[in-house]
Amino acid sequence: MSRAEPARAPGARPFALLGSELATLFRRRRTIAMLGALALVPILIAIAVRVTSAGSSGRGPAFLSDITQNGLFVGFTALTVSIPLFLPLTIGVVAGDTIAGEASLGTLRYLLVAPAGRLRLLGVKYLGAAVFAIAASAVIVVVGIGIGALLFPIGPVTLLSGDTIGAGDFALRALLMIGYVSMSLLGFAAIGTFISTLTTVPVGAMAATVVLAAASQIMDALPQLSAVHPWLFTHDWFAFGDLLRNPISWDSYAQNAVLQLGYIVVFGSLAIGRFTTTDVLS
Amino acid sequence: MTTDAAIETSGLTKIFGRQRAVDDLDLTVPRGSVFGFLGPNGSGKTTTIRMLLGLAGASSGEIRMLGAPMPGALRSVLPRVGALVEGPAIYPFLSGRANLLRLDAADLHAPSATRRARVDAALDRVGLSHAAQKKAHAYSLGMKQRLGIANALLRPRDLLILDEPSNGLDPQGTREVRSLIRSLAAEGTTVFVSSHLLSEIEQLCSHVAVMSAGRLVAHGTLEELRRGEVRVTVRTPDAANAARVLTELNLPLDEPASGDTAGSGDSVSAVLVDGVLPETVTAALVAAGVRVRGLSVAGETLEERFVALTGEGFDVAG
Numbered sequence: 001m002s003r004a005e006p007a008r009a010p011g012a013r014p015f016a017l018l019g020s021e022l023a024t025l026f027r028r029r030r031t032i033a034m035l036g037a038l039a040l041v042p043i044l045i046a047i048a049v050r051v052t053s054a055g056s057s058g059r060g061p062a063f064l065s066d067i068t069q070n071g072l073f074v075g076f077t078a079l080t081v082s083i084p085l086f087l088p089l090t091i092g093v094v095a096g097d098t099i100a101g102e103a104s105l106g107t108l109r110y111l112l113v114a115p116a117g118r119l120r121l122l123g124v125k126y127l128g129a130a131v132f133a134i135a136a137s138a139v140i141v142v143v144g145i146g147i148g149a150l151l152f153p154i155g156p157v158t159l160l161s162g163d164t165i166g167a168g169d170f171a172l173r174a175l176l177m178i179g180y181v182s183m184s185l186l187g188f189a190a191i192g193t194f195i196s197t198l199t200t201v202p203v204g205a206m207a208a209t210v211v212l213a214a215a216s217q218i219m220d221a222l223p224q225l226s227a228v229h230p231w232l233f234t235h236d237w238f239a240f241g242d243l244l245r246n247p248i249s250w251d252s253y254a255q256n257a258v259l260q261l262g263y264i265v266v267f268g269s270l271a272i273g274r275f276t277t278t279d280v281l282s
Numbered sequence: 283m284t285t286d287a288a289i290e291t292s293g294l295t296k297i298f299g300r301q302r303a304v305d306d307l308d309l310t311v312p313r314g315s316v317f318g319f320l321g322p323n324g325s326g327k328t329t330t331i332r333m334l335l336g337l338a339g340a341s342s343g344e345i346r347m348l349g350a351p352m353p354g355a356l357r358s359v360l361p362r363v364g365a366l367v368e369g370p371a372i373y374p375f376l377s378g379r380a381n382l383l384r385l386d387a388a389d390l391h392a393p394s395a396t397r398r399a400r401v402d403a404a405l406d407r408v409g410l411s412h413a414a415q416k417k418a419h420a421y422s423l424g425m426k427q428r429l430g431i432a433n434a435l436l437r438p439r440d441l442l443i444l445d446e447p448s449n450g451l452d453p454q455g456t457r458e459v460r461s462l463i464r465s466l467a468a469e470g471t472t473v474f475v476s477s478h479l480l481s482e483i484e485q486l487c488s489h490v491a492v493m494s495a496g497r498l499v500a501h502g503t504l505e506e507l508r509r510g511e512v513r514v515t516v517r518t519p520d521a522a523n524a525a526r527v528l529t530e531l532n533l534p535l536d537e538p539a540s541g542d543t544a545g546s547g548d549s550v551s552a553v554l555v556d557g558v559l560p561e562t563v564t565a566a567l568v569a570a571g572v573r574v575r576g577l578s579v580a581g582e583t584l585e586e587r588f589v590a591l592t593g594e595g596f597d598v599a600g
Contacts, residue, residue, distance in 0.1 A: 016394055020387035028375055106371025107385075110433060113335050113367065114388035115360035121388070279338035 017116060021128045025094070031132070034090040035139050041086060042078035042144030046071070050151045062241075071152030072170060075144025076244075079181055082140055083237050087133075088213035091185050094132045095192025096206030098125035099275060103200040103282040118276045122193070126268070129189040134182040141178050163246035173243055180240045184256055187233040187263025188213060194271040200282045233263050287346065288313045288441050288472035289334060294343035296329050303329045305496040307343065311474055311489070316467045318483035318504070319476040321493030322592050327476045328368050330493070331445055335365055348440055361391045364439040366447055370430025374419030378410055378429050381418055386436050404432040409458065423450035431459065435466075442466060444475045448482060460486060484584045494592040508581050514563055515551040517576040527570045528552045531563060554579060 025031055049067050061080045066073040099122070102108035111121055148154065156164045157173075165173070192209035199205050216234040219225050229235055236256035242249040289311035296304040304326040311317045321327045332338040334345060336353035345352040350359050372381050382401040386392050392400075405414050408428040413421065421429065427450045434442055447463070448456045456479075463473050463486055477483050483490065490507045492500040500507050513536070516524045525535055533552035554560065560579045567574055 014390060016387040016392075016397075017390075020384045024373065024376065024380075024384060105373060106369070107373060108371075109332075109335075109337055109367055110365075110371055110385050111388045112337060113360060113363075113365045114385055114392075115336075115356060115390070116388035117357065117390060120390070277339075279332070281332065281338060 017120065018124045018127060021124050022131060025128050025132060026135075031094070034093065035135065038082060038086060038090060038136055038139050039143040041082050042074050042140060043147050045078050045081065046074045046144070046147040046151050049074075066158075067148065067152060069153070070157055071148030071150070071154045072145055072157055074148030074152070075141040075174065076177065078140045078144040079137065079177065079240075080238070083181065083184075084217060085214075087136055087140075087181070087185060088188060089210055090136055091129065091133050091189055092192055092210035092213065093206045095126075095129040095189045096196050096204075096209045097202045098129055098193050099196040100199050100202040100205040101196075103280070104202050106282060108282060109280050112280060119272065122197075122271060122275050125196075126190065126193045126271075129193060130182075130186055133185040133189055134178065137178045137181040137185075141174055145174065159244045159246050160241060161245040165246070173248075176243045176248070177240055180243060180253060180256070181237075183260055184237050187260040187267070190264045190267040190271070191233070194267040194274070197271050197275040197278070231259075233259065235259070286313055287311060288315070288348060289317075289474060290346045291330075291334075292344050294330070294333060294345060295341045296326070296333060296338065297341040302496050304333070307493075307496075307498055309491055309498065309501065311472065313472050314467070314470060315489045316463065316473045316475065316487045318487035318490040319474060319493070320478075320480070320483060320490060320588060321476075325493040325592070326496040327493055328445060331365075331367055331443055331476065334443065335363070335367065336360070337367070357390070361389055361437065362440040363443060364434030364436070364441070365443040365445075366430045366434050367443070367445050369446065369449060370426045370433070372418040372421070372426055372429060374417070376418060377415050378418050378421065378425075379405065379414040381429060382433055382436065385433050389437070392437060400436055404435045407435055407462070408432045424452055424455050427451055428455070431462070439471055441472045441474065444473065446477055447475060448477065448479055456482070480584045480588055490584075492588060492591050499591045500587075504584075508584060508587060512554045512579060512581045513551050514554045514560060515549055515578050515580070516563075516567065516572070516574060517549045518567075518572055518574050519548060520572045521547055521550050523570060524550045524567060524572045524574075527566050527572060528563070531558055531566055533558060533563070548575075 045064075046067070049064070061077055063073045063077040063080065067077060099108065102111060112118065116124075156166055157170045158164050188209075191212060192205070195208050196202070196205040213234060216232045220229055220232050220234055236252060236259060239252040239256065242252045287310050289309065291307050291309045294304060294307040294309070295302065307326075307330060309330075319327055319330075329338065333340050334347060334352065336356045339353070347359050348362055352359060373384065376384065379401060382404060383397060386397050386401060387394075402411070402414070405411050408431050410425065410428050410432060413425060418426070418429065427447070431444070431447060434444065444463075447459050451459060460482065463475065467473050475483070475486065484504070487504055489502065490500070490504050491498055492507070514528075514533070516528070518524050528535060528550060533555055536551045536553070554563075560577070564574070564577055567577075
């Protein structure tokens, strides 16, 4: 009787929507501009250090003084500089836009009528934000290593523990660093996605998300609030130094993973509860 | 009856705060019909459509679509339903073609292998092939509307729900949409179309429902809805004579326009009472020597009926 089969059609790919989401996200000029801006961070740092040669004063962000000895440290310096503001800002834009952006365009109703499935759409949207977080961290580190190699001498890297590692081991540490920083941002992305389900004004969701990242960092800086510090999603954002010791200490990695997972579960559940029951009237 | 309906609602109600946007709606859309869904702005049409499509939950009442309960069977029903809801929505930074590819990818049941071919066919069907690669933000209102209709046609559908399909279209576009709906209906697709363009509905639809302030005020075939008084109008220089003939046939004469006495103008009209055929009137007029310039028989227009049902006022129901 029906010409369109209700069961899953042969040839239907369940991950087609994720592919479409990623293609849409990364072809968008706004996304490219944000990644470009993040790429500028290591470039500016490298140029500034090269021009002034003031890297050895012992002040400034972590690894800054190491750059003149080994250009490979530019990526790590840039990551340290970007964590408090630039990374949360760009990820807040992407995560805050997930649902609210579709709602404001009106495309949300067409995705749901397709039917995308509310749970599936939410999952795909969150995964898109997570992939952006990985891409953002990777761009900073990779561009940093590239520009560092271009402007400074490179060689075996001396770790915080005093050991020296070669190129292969360094590449592994760089990957672990990208993994750590992007994982640190997953809980934050879940918060942003939840806020995005609350409104049809994407700018509002973006701003609220970014403000939360700032508020969490401020709270983390107040000693009077030390009781809540371990529970703040920003608390372990800078604890990646352990990855530059030999042997690698996995404690902070594991602790942060549990913390982020907790945020993903809580805010993911809130987002699911909200998005699967709310009326789509935009 | 139940299995034959493409859409069936019973007691469907949606309450926003204290307002009953849709109030106890019992709607039956027969399969294969072209169903016109009418009502003034704010009468609850779009809210009803949103509930049908599972975008909004009903406060109470039930919906069956294509024989399955909604929104329970949403995942199996919606792939068979094409929809244009409250105007088209586009990703302005994507081309028209990329817009459709994305919305088709959202359908879990849409085969990927035929995606490009189906998108191109849908674009072709609404006459957008030449602009397919253009970024959608450069589209005119009518082109966006066509893109929205193309989205509804990405797969063969059993039911199309089209909210104001002719909105923003030029006269050619309106005609194209009309013939598109006709050809889809001829293929067996049930078409549920809401519109303010009553002449469009009158030309297209087999069935009509009229909403007013959240309630259904009329529901049935177009003929049933239009069946009101049929009147006969005679254009003649012998108006007084004609009026006498019509009175003799027991046809109630219309009140003449102000200032005229009955039969002093050059036309006379009367209600064509059941059982009196137009040819009987013609024969009687000719037999009485009335010089007939023209004789027309017309039912009530849908617009007259619509206004009678929903009121004259310009106020949006709040």
